[in-house]
Amino acid sequence: MAETFSIIGKPLPPHDGADRVCGRAEYTADVKLPGLLYAKILRSPYPHARVTKLDTRKAAALPGVKAVLTFRDVAAVPAGPALGKQKSVLGETVRFVGDGVAAVAAVRESIAEDALRLIEVEYERLPFVLDPEEALKPEAPKIYPEGNLLGGKPLVFNRGDVEKGFAEADRIFEETYTTPIGVGNAMEPRATLARWERGKLTVWLSSQAPFGARAYLASALKMPENRVRVISTYVGGGWGTKAGPHGDEAVCALLAKKAGAPVLLNFTREEEMLCAHIRYAMKMTFKAGIKRDGTLTTLSVKMIGNQGAYASAFGDLGTQATHLYQIPNLRTERYRVHTNTPSAGPVRGVGDPYETFALEQLVDMMAHELGLDPLQVHLKNIVRTGTDIDGSKVSSSGLEECIRKGAEKIRWESRGKPGAAAGSKKRGLGMALTDRTGGVGPSSAVVKINFDGSVNLLMGATDIGTGSRTSICQVVAEVLGVDLKDITVTSSDTEMVPFCPGTFGSRVMHTAGKAAYEAALEARKKLFAAAASQLKARLEELEIRDHVISVLGAPDRKIPLKEVTQKAGVMFIGSASTMQPVRPQTARQYGAQFAEVEVDTETGQVAVLRVVAAHDVGRAINPQIIDNQIEGGVIQGIGMAFSERLLFDRATGIPLNADLLDFKVPTMMELTVIEPILVEANNPLGPFGAKGVGEGPVQIPMAAIANAFFNATGRRIKELPMTRGIVLAAL
């Protein structure tokens, strides 16, 4: 594209950066309302039990307690959209340690805590199961009468003929990889503040999807959607955990209704880690057929995912097997198995970080066994622009460019033979690829050009720290020929802004960005129509830059934006409701990461020296924000590679490390040199060619590091996280 841009492509600082770092941004827990009450939830200490006695009289009588709710009060209130089980918002049967039983609202948080201790509760303990493979056995305790396998059967997907693919292969490889329960750990734990006024409910909510929460609350509380207002102006990170309603929103609203006063429910860190949702632990068996030249002929995948106690409506396991390579014969079998652990749902990348860990180690291993360069095997098989994946064409792919540029930067050709390095400190290079959606589904936006030439953008999407408040304004500013500072954005208030399903699935730039782009175009069209008559020019001859509308090729025929708006006397408003498709064509994001590690074979310490992260972003609307996305993803990936996993005591089902000391998220000390490369493959579906990039960066580091570890040591690690014990055992 020979086009030159004024605003997009510039690394502009976030609109709201100063507010966030100076503490002026108002998060849910910062909202102060007169008469505010504080809620606490009584949670099960057992992984599987039935409540046989529940007496709240003493709790209710405690001075300062204003409302008590138990599962009996809310039996008909579902906890949120679920694929399998509809859990009621508080339960008589509890299915994991932390499952809610009752709730209290009081004038102080400490009084609410004291009240919980006064609730007399007795449980009948039921047999429990923590491991999904155990849970599949016929003799396993049944968490649901119909069995522990969600849907009663695995999700099976077939493409071509796997047996034919194996027959055509020169070599067949099979490996099993296991990964742990992960946690998103947003900086801000979930928070809900509910207030009723004359039958209308307003909820301040730390949510990635205020419209989803509104739909849930309206349906759960049997109210029309226009009587429920959800506000999620500032959200301190989400990582999927805040994408879907979990039921605590309704508990808070019902407490507020009962108490006749606003109620704030602030999750503790432990609740944030256990009682929203966690990342599926997986056991993945990959069996692949490959020709001597590196052509993949078939792939057969069996995955067992730990679904936990309840099913989330969002997120399937992963898409690497089906979407990264052109594999003619493919079969995937996905088992989602209930256990007595916290519910699993989408966490940044959903199943793909783990699936990438498996697939990309397998491909690396096959290349090595065949004596081929893994880079060449990747290039031979990857999906490309226009590839038809089961009826859905890839709108654009810059993956080859990612691979080539990344390889050049890391100096891939300098890589030694696996395990060849002498001494106790061994260095190695590894690479891995990933695929993910570039963002699909609806969104909408309204753009208003004020009479003074300033602009209001109303968008449904929520900026949870991903920078969309800034980057989407850049899109609008570019279309309207104004500066970023001329635009005020209003978002995440269901009463003020038009619909967007939410901020998840790498979708905001591609969907909400597209809606804002279309809305800005419509507003500009109205503006140009007025300007055309004023300039006596044709509409399609006009352009706008730096607040001035001029005639193409005749720069002297011009009129300032402000003059057009003021002369016109009516407001130019553009609005758009758009839908980014899955079929017949869809946007996918791609990435290739290269890691250099140094393995200390005496201590098992793996130092990540460098990560080169090349990502196809379609077009970089704000390269600074994308660099930050990539860096954040790589750091999170390093945490998943080496230390993050939620552990449970097998004898009791009690979680052991639901805190930030023992669940080891990386610190600044784990930071490494991260070199982002932005590949702009121009996605024709996106605003100015952009596509989503939110999740890809977190999906690759584990695989790239594991492959680098192999290159350094000649050993494979097929289990996450790669703790000292696992690394030392492998060496």
Add this chain to the structure above:
Amino acid sequence: MKSFAYVPATSTKSAVALLGRARGKARVMAGGTDLLGEMKDNLISPEQIVGLKPAADLNYVKAEASGLRIGALTPLSELAEHKVVRERYPILVQAVEQIATPQLRNMGTVGGNLCQRPRCWYYRGASFPCLKKGGEICYAVNGENLYNAILEGGPCYIVHPSDLASPLQALGAKVKMAGPKGERTVPLEKFFVLPRVNAKKENILGQEEILTEIQVPAVPATMRGTYVKFKERGSWDFGLVSAAALLDIRDGICREARIVLGAVAPVPYRAARAEEVLKGKRVDERLAAQVAEVAVMAARPMSQNAYKVRLAQAAVKRTVLSLA
């Protein structure tokens, strides 16, 4: 956390008096970085907190000819910044710099670091009535024991979490305590107790006693020390294994050796036999490897922590070689 009364103590004497008056219902608070965590985790709910912060007679570092005297209330960061400590006891500086985070080192105190409770998640989990809480069993034995003891365990298998304890013990430090019956001073290794002596406590401090001072003898100039700590992340992490070594090597020959391992046993673990192997010998790679093996010869790893034996060997080998 349950509500409690806060009573400031203005001196050691007033702290002891306040503790006596509370008859076991009070706890002393120095930096509070561990105590408040225990209260928030519902492990303890004291009715009264005796705050030591105002007790100026507990906060000092005094360098004398006979050695160092460190007030128990001295913040960890201040110990590490002290000029004489930096010059003559770099091993203590190395250890402090490995503790938690800068913020926690500003809050946490030297005495608190020695008296902190173990990190075993079965102890820290209020739902587990483990031996340390007066219960019947050690849940780590059949549970997730990857961080637990490989030496001296049983019936409880905690490891001592202190980073300062091992280098102080290697230095031959003594600790002074004050209680209703007056003061007493014991060598640090006598301060700590094994679970087989008392599973509920990690040291001999009485209910109405407080730790007041740490005395570190002067170290001959030829004696050099170093501390290494292996952990799962670079900051804010307790050790998987640590080693403090203090060696007197002259003309390549080791004359005197003290090696104390951390995070491997319920108390700092003196590798006495390894010290014997070192003495009188020329320190080289081969000897260091041999010393490392001997240091953990008695190890009896649990189901998930055999890797700690290798880590302990690596820690010993590295400290010894780095001083050679």
